[in-house]
Amino acid sequence: MKVSEKVFDYKNDRPIKSYTLENDQGFQMSCIDYGCVITEIISPDRNGNLENVVLGFDTLEEYENNPFFFGALVGRFAGRIKDGEFSIEGIDYQVPKNADGHNLHGGAKGFHSALWDSKVIQTENEATVEFTYFSRDGEEGFPGNLSMTVRYTLKNDSNQLVISYSGKSDMTTVLNVTNHSYFNLSGNFKRTILDHELTMESDYYLELNEELLPTGHLVPVAEDTLFDFRNGRSIREATMSDHPQNKLASNGYDHPFLLDRAEQSGIELTDSVSGRKLVVETTEPAVVLYTGNDIGGSYSIRGTQAEDYLALCLETQSPPDSLRHPHFQSAILKADEEFKSETTYTFSSNG
Numbered sequence: 001m002k003v004s005e006k007v008f009d010y011k012n013d014r015p016i017k018s019y020t021l022e023n024d025q026g027f028q029m030s031c032i033d034y035g036c037v038i039t040e041i042i043s044p045d046r047n048g049n050l051e052n053v054v055l056g057f058d059t060l061e062e063y064e065n066n067p068f069f070f071g072a073l074v075g076r077f078a079g080r081i082k083d084g085e086f087s088i089e090g091i092d093y094q095v096p097k098n099a100d101g102h103n104l105h106g107g108a109k110g111f112h113s114a115l116w117d118s119k120v121i122q123t124e125n126e127a128t129v130e131f132t133y134f135s136r137d138g139e140e141g142f143p144g145n146l147s148m149t150v151r152y153t154l155k156n157d158s159n160q161l162v163i164s165y166s167g168k169s170d171m172t173t174v175l176n177v178t179n180h181s182y183f184n185l186s187g188n189f190k191r192t193i194l195d196h197e198l199t200m201e202s203d204y205y206l207e208l209n210e211e212l213l214p215t216g217h218l219v220p221v222a223e224d225t226l227f228d229f230r231n232g233r234s235i236r237e238a239t240m241s242d243h244p245q246n247k248l249a250s251n252g253y254d255h256p257f258l259l260d261r262a263e264q265s266g267i268e269l270t271d272s273v274s275g276r277k278l279v280v281e282t283t284e285p286a287v288v289l290y291t292g293n294d295i296g297g298s299y300s301i302r303g304t305q306a307e308d309y310l311a312l313c314l315e316t317q318s319p320p321d322s323l324r325h326p327h328f329q330s331a332i333l334k335a336d337e338e339f340k341s342e343t344t345y346t347f348s349s350n351g
Helices: 060-065 245-250
Strands: 002-011 015-023 030-032 038-044 050-052 085-090 091-095 115-122 127-137 145-155 160-169 197-201 204-208 216-218 254-258 267-270 276-282 286-290 312-317 338-348
Touching: 002 060, 002 115, 015 115, 015 127, 015 145, 030 145, 060 312, 091 197, 197 286, 204 245, 267 312
Parallel strands: none
Antiparallel strands: 002 015, 015 030, 030 038, 038 050, 085 091, 115 127, 127 145, 145 160, 160 338, 197 267, 204 216, 204 254, 254 286, 267 276, 276 338, 286 312
């Protein structure tokens, strides 16, 4: 295993560290301790060509000015909270309304923009970047002094990245975190993800209203074939769909899907041209599929013009706005109890 460290940039006179972990197959992951951002994942195609498969930038300024959370850890609460309001144990809380009157991904000063402490832990068969952060009671309006530890671990014997999360608060609070990487398996963004195929063991998705908030209705995917990924389907189909749910998500997906926990390999993304495949396994009860429907604009991503559908997110988490829907899995973390979560990303290619 190779591990390198350098200064990525500076913020408030503090150096932001960049780490690159590389295994013996040349598979690499780079990250920084600003927002625990994954800046690059280098993975081989079927011909052994090593190319980047996630969206990212080369400067801190670009990350600070881009509203799409590229590669970042988001929290304290991933997804939307209606009106930025919730109640816990009879106490009402108001958190920032940073997205059309609602709270999104923990607010403008959430985990994605925090400066985390970081260190490398290395053994013979794996290397880990460990990030720690202390979120004080009342930060962005959330209750409890919360201690977070996040580890990005690269395996040497497989092209596998494991992200593990743990947290503990001195007050009952909410905690729902995910990594917000955008994947494009074509390599160096040669094509959009429209012809990527996604397979997912999910029997239900969450219906959204026009503000992209869950209505509370669990829709069987069998009733809406474009939401049935159990036998695999391309992303392109949804962009041409007249289905109201695809339309309100800007001609694509921005939907939570409930996962079948009996299926250990529940999510597979493939690109037939490059031969690359990504398998995502998680302890979380849901995944939000966001197909990059609105990420285009007058900016570039490492020399590539930004465009809609350039990459997609697979945000493993608890359902958004779960405090309003008791039949969703709860994201409440009791005082002094430990939150634990793990998601594994395995990259491979067929010959």
